[in-house]
Amino acid sequence: MADQFQEMLLTHMPRLQAYAVMLTRDRAAAEDLLQETALKAWRAQAQFALGTNFTAWIYKILRNEYISSLRRNKRKPARLDEVPEEFLSRNGAQENDILSREVVHAMGKLQPEQREVLILICASGLSYEEAAESLGCSIGTIKSRLWRARARMSALVLGEEAPKESHKEIDDTPRSSKSIETADHVSWT
Amino acid sequence: MHIGVVNAALAATDDELSGVDAHKSASVDRLHSNMTDKPSSPKAETRASASKPARLETAKNNNPAFDTWLEKKLHNMFDAVAAEPLPPDLVKLLEKLDQKTGVADGDADKKGKK
Numbered sequence: 176m177a178d179q180f181q182e183m184l185l186t187h188m189p190r191l192q193a194y195a196v197m198l199t200r201d202r203a204a205a206e207d208l209l210q211e212t213a214l215k216a217w218r219a220q221a222q223f224a225l226g227t228n229f230t231a232w233i234y235k236i237l238r239n240e241y242i243s244s245l246r247r248n249k250r251k252p253a254r255l256d257e258v259p260e261e262f263l264s265r266n267g268a269q270e271n272d273i274l275s276r277e278v279v280h281a282m283g284k285l286q287p288e289q290r291e292v293l294i295l296i297c298a299s300g301l302s303y304e305e306a307a308e309s310l311g312c313s314i315g316t317i318k319s320r321l322w323r324a325r326a327r328m329s330a331l332v333l334g335e336e337a338p339k340e341s342h343k344e345i346d347d348t349p350r351s352s353k354s355i356e357t358a359d360h361v362s363w364t
Numbered sequence: 365m366h367i368g369v370v371n372a373a374l375a376a377t378d379d380e381l382s383g384v385d386a387h388k389s390a391s392v393d394r395l396h397s398n399m400t401d402k403p404s405s406p407k408a409e410t411r412a413s414a415s416k417p418a419r420l421e422t423a424k425n426n427n428p429a430f431d432t433w434l435e436k437k438l439h440n441m442f443d444a445v446a447a448e449p450l451p452p453d454l455v456k457l458l459e460k461l462d463q464k465t466g467v468a469d470g471d472a473d474k475k476g477k478k
Contacts (some may be wrong), residue, residue, distance in 0.1 A: 184458075189446040189447070189450070192445050192451075193442045193443070197445070206453065209454050210453065213457055214457070247366045274437070278437050279441075294438070297434060298441060298442035299442055300439065300442075325427075325431050329431075332430075332434075335431065
């Protein structure tokens with residue numbers, strides 16, 4: 176069990192690194208967050224039941240740690256105009272063009288919960304089920320947030336008109352799981 | 365990287381970005397044109413709009429081509445960071461945890477044999 180757990184933890188580390196960098200937009204903060212996540216997961220391994228979804232479980236730990244760090248340090252993540260080019264990639268392996276920066280800037284203008292879903296689903300490739308489990312909300316909420324996030328991104332990047340708020344977002348997120356909205360809302364602006 | 369170097373690089377980038385607004389605009393235009401399935405003629409345009417379901421008319425933000433492009437872009441950004449080596453301090457921590465796991469497994473084996 177311990178060996179299997181360790182293996183899963185190691186396998187997920189590169190993806191967690193990318194998730195941490197995209198969440199914090201700060202390399203040093205992402206490193207701290209990764210270490211805290213690894214330690215927390217290792218200590219909590221007895222609570223993880225083999226056969227359940229490890230990805231959702233470990234992403235949830237990282238996210239909770241991120242929220243805690245924001246509250247603990249009252250730290251403001253890097254402002255978008257302070258985000259260095261290397262935020263996108265250190266090795267320059269990807270296309271670091273103007274539109275990529277435009278995407279990063281546009282993401283900063285999203286509501287925190289919309290940005291989060293975009294990172295989990297579009298960037299990280301989590302399934303709706305995994306994203307819902309890691310955020311503690313329903314698949315319907317995930318789909319609704321994703322739809323809004325994509326529409327807003329389209330408006331920001333292409334200069335199209337943003338969609339009208341014609342219907343209320345389905346939001347069945349438990350109160351305790353909404354903390355990123357309040358913790359993040361202040362600090363990302 | 366030293367913060368001064370980063371700031372200098374950012375200042376240069378800002379200058380560069382302000383200088384290339386036209387390029388950005390052109391890039392977005394290209395993106396637009398790649399995503400828009402424009403009819404080849406006015407007649408085709410009429411046919412296209414006539415046959416377009418009302419659902420698509422109202423869902424202005426429903427842009428599958430943009431969604432695909434965005435997903436690919438974000439995925440590439442994510443993959444590029446995921447492909448980087450893990451920070452040395454984290455590697456050390458993981459090695460320590462691995463050793464502890466090995467010790468814990470060894471203890472469990474011993475207890476099992478007893």
